[in-house]
Amino acid sequence: MRVDGSVADGGDMGRNGGTPESGAADAAAWVRVKRRLRAELGEDIFASWFARLELDDVMGGTARLTVPTRFLKSWIESHYLDRVLATFRTELETVSRIEVGVRGTGAPARPVPGIAKPNPVAAPLARLHAASPQAPLSAPASQAPAGGDHDSHRGGGSADDFAGAPLDARLSFANFVVARSNALAHAAAERVSRHEGEGALYNPLYFHAGVGLGKTHLLHAIGHVARDAGRRVIYLTADRFMYGFVNALKTQNALAFKERLRAIDLLILDDVQFIQGKSIQAEFGHTINALIDAGRQVVVASDRPPTELDALDERVRSRLAGGLVVEIGTLDEQLRTSILAARLAAVRTAHPNFDVSPAVAAYVARAITANGRDLEGAVNRLLAHATLTGTAVTMETAETAIRDLVKNREPKRIKIEDIQKLVASRYNVSRSDILSERRTAAVVKPRQIAMYLSKVLTLRSLPEIGRRFGGRDHTTVLHAVRKIEKLIGEDSVLGDEVELLKRMLQD
Structure with a gap:
C-alpha cells in the first residue's frame, strides 16, 4: 500500500536505491526516528508495533517498509502512519511517500549499487551461525520446529489460520536451568504439562517476568510435553491471536476461529500485555472464560502481573489473576553461571576445540546480569572470535567482546x-x-x-x-x-x- 508521507525503521538498510553514502544517511536518520518514537510513544507501544518494522529502502522520495505479518501492516497504517511520518520528516525531508509491505511476500531483494565486493567475514559468520547449536533460556516463538510450520498468514480463512504458532524443539524442560528464582515456575509448568486427570490445574497458570528470564522457554516446554501426551495444544503469541481474530472477521470465519480455540485442551498465550483493541480483548476474555469453565487448561505469560495490565479490560485482568500467578525472578550469579556452562557445553558439541577457561566464564557470568539472551549473545561472540581468528579466548578478548552488553544492559552502576x-x-x-x-x-x-x-x-x-x-x-x-x-x-x-x-x- 502506498501512502503519502514517510515511515521507516532501523532494519535492513542494505537495499537502498541510492549511493552507499545516501544509504548510510537514511540509516542514520531512521535510527534517530526510532529513538524519537520510543521516547514519544513509550517502551510498551514501541515494542508492540515498531520493534519489527524494518526499512527496506529509500528511493525516489519513497520509503519502503516491511513487517512480518499482515496484522502489523494494517495496524500501523491505520493507527500510527501520521505519527511516524511526522517524526521521519523531521529527520529526512526528502521522503514524501511510504509503502508498507509484508516480508516474504514482495519482490526479491535488489542488489546494492556500488557494493560488489563480497564481505570476507560475512560468509564464515553465516556458516558459524548455521552450525552452532542453539539451546537458549528463551527464544522467539517464530522459530520453526524441525517438522516445519503452518503458514498462518495465508488469506482465505483456511484451517491453517487457526493452527497457532510453532513450538521450538530446542526449548524443553531438559535444557531449562532451574534455580531458586524460577523453581516455582518450573514446578508449576511441569505439573500442568503432565496433568492427566479431570479438569485443569492452577487455571489459568500465569507467568510474569522481564525479558530473557525463561517465560517463553517454559511455555514451549509445556506445549511439547502436552502435545506428546496426545493433548490438543495451541500456542499463540499476542500478535498472532490478534491477527487470527481480525483475519477471521475479514474472511467471515469468526465462528470457525472461536470454535477452533474453544475445542482444544490447552491454550498457551505469550506476551499477553500486547493484546489491544476493544473487540479483540473482548474475544480474548470470552475465549479464556469458555476454556476455564469447560475445564481446559490456559497458560499465559506477560512481562508484568495481571493487576498491572492497564490496557486490558478489568474483567480480563480479574480472570487472569484468579489462577496461579508466578513471578520468575532475576538471574542470580549462580544461575547465570549454570546457564553459561550449559550453553558452552552445547556449543562444544559442534566445536570441540572451542575452549573458555573457568576464569573467563566466571567473568562473563558476573559481568552480564540482565538476562539469559545476553549470556547467549556473549557465548556467540566468544565463539565467533575463536573460530574466525583462530586464537584462544582470553580475559582481554572476552572483555572486548561483551563490552557493549555490559555497558548497555547494566541498569545502574553501584558503588x-x-x-x-x-x-x-x-x-x-x-x-x-x-x-x-x-x-x-x-x-x-x-x-x-x-x-x-x-x-x-x-x-x-x-x-x-x-x-x-x-x-x-x-x-x-x-x-x-x-x-x-x-x-x-x-x-x-x-x-x-x-x-x-x-x-x-x-x-
Whole structure:
C-alpha cells in the first residue's frame, strides 16, 4: 500500500536505491526516528508495533517498509502512519511517500549499487551461525520446529489460520536451568504439562517476568510435553491471536476461529500485555472464560502481573489473576553461571576445540546480569572470535567482546561505598565499624553481607573489594562471600533480607 508521507525503521538498510553514502544517511536518520518514537510513544507501544518494522529502502522520495505479518501492516497504517511520518520528516525531508509491505511476500531483494565486493567475514559468520547449536533460556516463538510450520498468514480463512504458532524443539524442560528464582515456575509448568486427570490445574497458570528470564522457554516446554501426551495444544503469541481474530472477521470465519480455540485442551498465550483493541480483548476474555469453565487448561505469560495490565479490560485482568500467578525472578550469579556452562557445553558439541577457561566464564557470568539472551549473545561472540581468528579466548578478548552488553544492559552502576552505607544503616552500625578490625557478631555479619553484595552487584575484583574494606586480603572477602551464600541457602529470612538490599541498591 502506498501512502503519502514517510515511515521507516532501523532494519535492513542494505537495499537502498541510492549511493552507499545516501544509504548510510537514511540509516542514520531512521535510527534517530526510532529513538524519537520510543521516547514519544513509550517502551510498551514501541515494542508492540515498531520493534519489527524494518526499512527496506529509500528511493525516489519513497520509503519502503516491511513487517512480518499482515496484522502489523494494517495496524500501523491505520493507527500510527501520521505519527511516524511526522517524526521521519523531521529527520529526512526528502521522503514524501511510504509503502508498507509484508516480508516474504514482495519482490526479491535488489542488489546494492556500488557494493560488489563480497564481505570476507560475512560468509564464515553465516556458516558459524548455521552450525552452532542453539539451546537458549528463551527464544522467539517464530522459530520453526524441525517438522516445519503452518503458514498462518495465508488469506482465505483456511484451517491453517487457526493452527497457532510453532513450538521450538530446542526449548524443553531438559535444557531449562532451574534455580531458586524460577523453581516455582518450573514446578508449576511441569505439573500442568503432565496433568492427566479431570479438569485443569492452577487455571489459568500465569507467568510474569522481564525479558530473557525463561517465560517463553517454559511455555514451549509445556506445549511439547502436552502435545506428546496426545493433548490438543495451541500456542499463540499476542500478535498472532490478534491477527487470527481480525483475519477471521475479514474472511467471515469468526465462528470457525472461536470454535477452533474453544475445542482444544490447552491454550498457551505469550506476551499477553500486547493484546489491544476493544473487540479483540473482548474475544480474548470470552475465549479464556469458555476454556476455564469447560475445564481446559490456559497458560499465559506477560512481562508484568495481571493487576498491572492497564490496557486490558478489568474483567480480563480479574480472570487472569484468579489462577496461579508466578513471578520468575532475576538471574542470580549462580544461575547465570549454570546457564553459561550449559550453553558452552552445547556449543562444544559442534566445536570441540572451542575452549573458555573457568576464569573467563566466571567473568562473563558476573559481568552480564540482565538476562539469559545476553549470556547467549556473549557465548556467540566468544565463539565467533575463536573460530574466525583462530586464537584462544582470553580475559582481554572476552572483555572486548561483551563490552557493549555490559555497558548497555547494566541498569545502574553501584558503588561499594553505597553498599557499605546502606548495609550499615540497615543493621544499625556505622560505616567505620564495617571498615574496622572489630570482630563482634553485630559488626561481622553486616560486613560479610556488604562484601557479598559488593561481589554480586559490582564488577570489582576480590582484591579490590578487600582494599575497599579496610585493606583486607582477598581471601577474607572470598570467605565472607561463601559464608553468606551458604547462609542464604539455609535461612530464607536472611535470603529475603539480602534480596531487599539488592533491590534498594538497584532502584
